[in-house]
Amino acid sequence: xxxxxxxxxxxxxxxxxxxxxxxxxxxxxxxxxxxxxxxxxxxxxxxxxxxxxxxxxxxxxxxxxxxxxxxxxxxxxxxxxxxxxxxxxxxxxxxxxxxxxxxxxxxxxxxxxxxxxxxxxxxxxxxxxxxxxxxxxxxxxxxxxxxxxxxxxxxxxxxxxxxxxxxxxxxxxxxxxxxxxxxxxxxxxxxxxxxxxxxxxxxxxxxxxxxxxxxxxxxxxxxxxxxxxxxxxxxxxxxxxxxxxxxxxxxxxxxxxxxxxxxxxxxxxxxxxxxxxxxxxxxxxxxxxxxxxxxxxxxxxxxxxxxxxxxxxxxxxxxxxxxxx
Amino acid sequence: xxxxxxxxxxxxxxxxxxxxxxxxxxxxxxxxxxxxxxxxxxxxxxxxxxxxxxxxxxxxxxxxxxxxxxxxxxxxxxxxxxxxxxxxxxxxxxxxxxxxxxxxxxxxxxxxxxxxxxxxxxxxxxxxxxxxxxxxxxxxxxxxxxxxxxxxxxxxxxxxxxxxxxxxxxxxxxxxxxxxxxxxxxxxxxxxxxxxxxxxxxxx
Numbered sequence: 001x002x003x004x005x006x007x008x009x010x011x012x013x014x015x016x017x018x019x020x021x022x023x024x025x026x027x028x029x030x031x032x033x034x035x036x037x038x039x040x041x042x043x044x045x046x047x048x049x050x051x052x053x054x055x056x057x058x059x060x061x062x063x064x065x066x067x068x069x070x071x072x073x074x075x076x077x078x079x080x081x082x083x084x085x086x087x088x089x090x091x092x093x094x095x096x097x098x099x100x101x102x103x104x105x106x107x108x109x110x111x112x113x114x115x116x117x118x119x120x121x122x123x124x125x126x127x128x129x130x131x132x133x134x135x136x137x138x139x140x141x142x143x144x145x146x147x148x149x150x151x152x153x154x155x156x157x158x159x160x161x162x163x164x165x166x167x168x169x170x171x172x173x174x175x176x177x178x179x180x181x182x183x184x185x186x187x188x189x190x191x192x193x194x195x196x197x198x199x200x201x202x203x204x205x206x207x208x209x210x211x212x213x214x215x216x217x218x219x220x221x222x223x224x225x226x227x228x229x230x231x232x233x234x235x236x237x238x239x240x241x242x243x244x245x246x247x248x249x250x251x252x253x254x255x256x257x258x259x260x261x262x263x264x265x266x267x268x269x270x271x272x273x274x275x276x277x278x279x280x281x282x283x284x285x286x287x288x289x290x291x292x293x294x295x296x297x298x299x300x301x302x303x304x305x306x307x308x309x310x311x312x313x314x315x316x317x318x319x320x321x322x323x324x325x
Numbered sequence: 326x327x328x329x330x331x332x333x334x335x336x337x338x339x340x341x342x343x344x345x346x347x348x349x350x351x352x353x354x355x356x357x358x359x360x361x362x363x364x365x366x367x368x369x370x371x372x373x374x375x376x377x378x379x380x381x382x383x384x385x386x387x388x389x390x391x392x393x394x395x396x397x398x399x400x401x402x403x404x405x406x407x408x409x410x411x412x413x414x415x416x417x418x419x420x421x422x423x424x425x426x427x428x429x430x431x432x433x434x435x436x437x438x439x440x441x442x443x444x445x446x447x448x449x450x451x452x453x454x455x456x457x458x459x460x461x462x463x464x465x466x467x468x469x470x471x472x473x474x475x476x477x478x479x480x481x482x483x484x485x486x487x488x489x490x491x492x493x494x495x496x497x498x499x500x501x502x503x504x505x506x507x508x509x510x511x512x513x514x515x516x517x518x519x520x521x522x523x524x525x526x527x528x529x
Binding site: 130133163167169175177178179181182202203207208211216254255258290292293294295296297300301303 | 343414415418419420440441442443444445454455456457460472474475476486487489490491493494496497
């Protein structure tokens with residue numbers, strides 16, 4: 001079924017998010033503030049979280065166990081998959097803590113299923129990195145599209161020198177560090193500024209994050225007191241969806257205007273056959289009700305057309321003329 | 326007189342400052358030589374890396390144009406993925422804008438790899454890639470300045486196998502005009518203003 005992206009309901013859109021920060025800064029507790037989380041505690045670090053903020057968890061010893069618990073190994077068996085989905089029904093968010101450790105388990109699994117993905121020293125081969133990158137994408141797609149869950153993946157951050165600057169990046173080896181960002185809707189770096197913890201979603205000198213029109217800039221993470229609910233991400237996701245809805249409405253209006261201008265302009269340009277029709281089209285193109293970059297795009301289309309016809313703009317007469325060979 | 330400014334001129338100047346911030350015309354170093362070559366508008370040699378970039382972009386253009394490209398080519402899959410993103414876009418769009426800086430009429434000029442529905446695209450072919458690689462590039466601030474109707478700039482980066490995107494929204498990008506102003510000051514301080522005016526100036 002073909003659907004118009006502008007008609008897509010966004011109220012309950014699931015979100016894929018990456019959280020990065022130094023060890024011990026509170027990333028796990030923050031990640032568990034997402035709606036109804038299932039804590040995939042790959043790091044076995046649940047003891048470091050205050051008891052009141054802990055959530056139902058699994059502690060997988062290998063990647064096969066993650067695949068099994070989340071139904072990836074039965075994705076092509078509808079009945080078995082339905083049973084896994086039923087078991088996961090109470091959860092809205094899958095929290096992977098940490099992504100770096102999961103990628104390590106994923107790498108070990110890859111080398112186990114095919115030795116060519118590994119090298120003698122136990123690290124991944126180039127092919128292995130490619131395979132793990134694709135498996136990570138499959139994992140994300142399974143949780144997002146098949147299980148219909150939010151995904152929050154926690155990564156440790158490390159410092160990297162860049163000239164005089166110190167930059168933060170996620171602690172993942174090889175090209176995978178770039179690939180893990182690709183499917184994410186949001187990616188934020190947690191830092192402490194004074195006594196305040198913050199999470200930043202906009203690109204800056206310190207890090208390259210991932211925000212959207214709805215969620216960007218630096219957010220203050222509230223300090224958790226005894227009676228404070230741990231719901232920062234739940235609220236952020238609500239904000240994201242509310243803004244997405246407004247954004248979709250705004251984009252729909254702009255896009256409709258853009259499509260109309262492009263259609264009218266393209267029709268005009270198709271009708272250009274000589275200098276007179278070209279001059280006429282140029283005037284009419286300027287008068288169109290443009291949106292987004294329709295004006296520049298149509299100008300380029302017209303430029304290509306007049307070039308094909310051997311026409312040139314005369315600044316004095318303000319019209320196109322045939323260029324004599 | 327109108328003074329032309331392109332992103333490649335600013336890039337070359339940025340590179341010089343990053344490589345050796347204490348360079349001047351009397352210093353012997355490669356970055357300064359390269360900048361002087363660009364400043365004098367001498368042709369720059371086409372390195373293997375540059376040629377790879379040209380070939381990859383050409384492959385994307387061929388796929389978009391419906392021309393035959395062998396699916397056995399190791400770059401095919403990545404080029405097809407980028408072509409998918411660029412489907413329906415206008416390619417090689419020349420754009421320009423006049424601005425005034427310190428009383429000079431400055432012509433910002435650029436050629437966009439692709440433009441579609443409010444997004445400017447630039448194809449990069451790079452052996453190595455780290456997320457955020459282009460954060461200091463003058464390309465996105467400059468092109469977003471020249472095309473006021475575009476609201477974002479997306480680098481489509483490939484190593485021939487993988488494809489990554491690095492997107493900058495208008496609201497997170499600083500104005501290029503301040504950078505141009507700084508470059509003008511630097512050219513004057515280093516007695517290169519005259520060379521710049523001679524090589525990049527033109528009748529209005």
